[in-house]
Amino acid sequence: MDCVRSLNSISALKLRGLDRCNTISKSVGSNSTNGFVELMGTSGDAPRKIVTGDAGYVLEDVPHLTDYVADLPTYPNPLQDNPSYSVVKQYFVNVDDTVAQKIVVHKSSPRGRHFRRAGPRQKVYFESDEVHACIVTCGGLCPGLNTVIREIVCGLYHMYGVKKVLGIDGGYRGFYSRNTITLTPKVVNDIHKRGGTVLGTSRGGHNTAKIVDSIQDRGINQVYIIGGDGTQRGASVIYEEIRRRGLKVAVAGIPKTIDNDIPVIDKSFGFDTAVEEAQRAINAAHVESESIENGIGLVKLMGRDSGFIAMHATLASRDVDCCLIPESPFYLEGPGGLFEYIEKRLKENGHMVIVIAEGAGQELLSESLHSSNQKDPSGNKLLQDVGLWISQRIKDHFSRQKKMSINLKYIDPTYMIRAVPSNASDNVYCTLLAQSAVHGAMAGYTGFTVAPVNGRHSYIPFYRIIERQNKVVITDRMWARLLSSTNQPSFMTAKDVIEYTREEEPPAQMSDDNSSSDDKLVNKETLTG
Ligand SMILES: Nc1ncnc2c1ncn2[C@@H]1O[C@H](COP(=O)(O)OP(=O)(O)OP(=O)(O)O)[C@@H](O)[C@H]1O
Ligand SMILES: O=P(O)(O)OC[C@H]1O[C@](O)(CO)[C@@H](O)[C@@H]1O
Numbered sequence: 001m002d003c004v005r006s007l008n009s010i011s012a013l014k015l016r017g018l019d020r021c022n023t024i025s026k027s028v029g030s031n032s033t034n035g036f037v038e039l040m041g042t043s044g045d046a047p048r049k050i051v052t053g054d055a056g057y058v059l060e061d062v063p064h065l066t067d068y069v070a071d072l073p074t075y076p077n078p079l080q081d082n083p084s085y086s087v088v089k090q091y092f093v094n095v096d097d098t099v100a101q102k103i104v105v106h107k108s109s110p111r112g113r114h115f116r117r118a119g120p121r122q123k124v125y126f127e128s129d130e131v132h133a134c135i136v137t138c139g140g141l142c143p144g145l146n147t148v149i150r151e152i153v154c155g156l157y158h159m160y161g162v163k164k165v166l167g168i169d170g171g172y173r174g175f176y177s178r179n180t181i182t183l184t185p186k187v188v189n190d191i192h193k194r195g196g197t198v199l200g201t202s203r204g205g206h207n208t209a210k211i212v213d214s215i216q217d218r219g220i221n222q223v224y225i226i227g228g229d230g231t232q233r234g235a236s237v238i239y240e241e242i243r244r245r246g247l248k249v250a251v252a253g254i255p256k257t258i259d260n261d262i263p264v265i266d267k268s269f270g271f272d273t274a275v276e277e278a279q280r281a282i283n284a285a286h287v288e289s290e291s292i293e294n295g296i297g298l299v300k301l302m303g304r305d306s307g308f309i310a311m312h313a314t315l316a317s318r319d320v321d322c323c324l325i326p327e328s329p330f331y332l333e334g335p336g337g338l339f340e341y342i343e344k345r346l347k348e349n350g351h352m353v354i355v356i357a358e359g360a361g362q363e364l365l366s367e368s369l370h371s372s373n374q375k376d377p378s379g380n381k382l383l384q385d386v387g388l389w390i391s392q393r394i395k396d397h398f399s400r401q402k403k404m405s406i407n408l409k410y411i412d413p414t415y416m417i418r419a420v421p422s423n424a425s426d427n428v429y430c431t432l433l434a435q436s437a438v439h440g441a442m443a444g445y446t447g448f449t450v451a452p453v454n455g456r457h458s459y460i461p462f463y464r465i466i467e468r469q470n471k472v473v474i475t476d477r478m479w480a481r482l483l484s485s486t487n488q489p490s491f492m493t494a495k496d497v498i499e500y501t502r503e504e505e506p507p508a509q510m511s512d513d514n515s516s517s518d519d520k521l522v523n524k525e526t527l528t529g
């Protein structure tokens, strides 16, 4: 019997219990206070709501306020009387709709992991004048932050008639150390045309108890948290504390990071804008290098642990001869090394362009420079400047060798790329994200991150987002495409590839090979369920 087909929604699960559903036993205990089983994580982390059905179907559901607050009343969704939306046939999302994580399947493939589809529900758990929302932005800048802020405010006002929205000033610490900013559609009207975040941002300063005290004291009942992997970790513990205190407060995460290092989701907002903006720097490097004998244009792009911007900017440009990313180790000297390749390329073409992600080659740097082990206030390792270092190493090599004199121009556009406003397609993407977050919170869902999975906006439980980082898979077709476009050496022996394949967990998205280990996990879990 397929649980999900036979039971309408989680409310139905509550009514009928989970007796006919398989549940996945990752648990050390369960909570059945409201008549349905919830699985606890292994180390006090958020409870997991996992439902299985026929043919290996797994729904990794998100929490709902009714999971821990009793007798919550519901209200008709005000959108049904909204002239802009009432004309849409089937505007409301069916409560049973879920989105498949894996869409490339074989005849015998299990149906695999699913997430709850995002969108407006027929019934909501907040009255318009009861809602007191707040928005906070944390971590590094990213194109589109202001668009998301604008669209949350406008979505709450125009779709749900909500009039009380606060901006938290300066990231998580702003909850307890700064004044708030009143946000109205008028205040946010033009902000999407500006880069940065009108709310300010910060790293560090996550004091869960103080943040939740502030939420409680101010009477806030919807919290919209925009930020990267660290921010979503912070959002997860805020949700857990809110739940522990039994508050009717919905916590919604909106994933932000130009590094695109958040797993499961198709891609993060601002990423397209960053790749587009990087083209300007690569073009400049190309123009500079081809205008001078043995010219080398070297561009450093962001990407602390994940080289997505560098990879996509390289593929888009076609002027790049070598792309170096954190996921693909490289070496400088000897046969098959970078210096040999540079010499070959300059002899063939007279110029070349190198793109390097800021996290690439850090192990080489720490061999030759003193590794500092410094961290930023959030605990992220502070990187040494690989662009400056590699520029110097290339210059030293060719001047020592005396065979060839080179002209190297180093361009570091990193902060310029992040500080621009989002482009048109990111603006549309940010709008959908913001609206999906608002629909989810109004419908009483909580403890979720909203994002597209295979093009469909979904509510994804925090634990799935924060368990690992999304990285470029260098045994995937996309990286092979890059290697064939640049003609650079792979810097890897067959033995390295075997070892890499053994160690790495390929991500499910932005990869060209969907045979992700996530699916193996689902199969394993389904078997244990
Ligand atoms: N494990 C954690 N628990 C609670 N809060 C956290 C945790 N990790 C990070 N945070 C908080 O989240 C905020 C942002 O984290 P961080 O600086 O790592 O940026 P991020 O959200 O990962 O964005 P990006 O790395 O893309 O700039 C900080 O205020 C930090 O204190
Ligand atoms: O703003 P900061 O603290 O200099 O951080 C820079 C980091 O932020 C990121 O842009 C991620 O947001 C990374 O690519 C980069 O390493």
Ligand SMILES: [Mg+2]
Residues within 6 Å of the ligand: 139, 228, 229, 230, 257
């Ligand atoms: Mg981060």
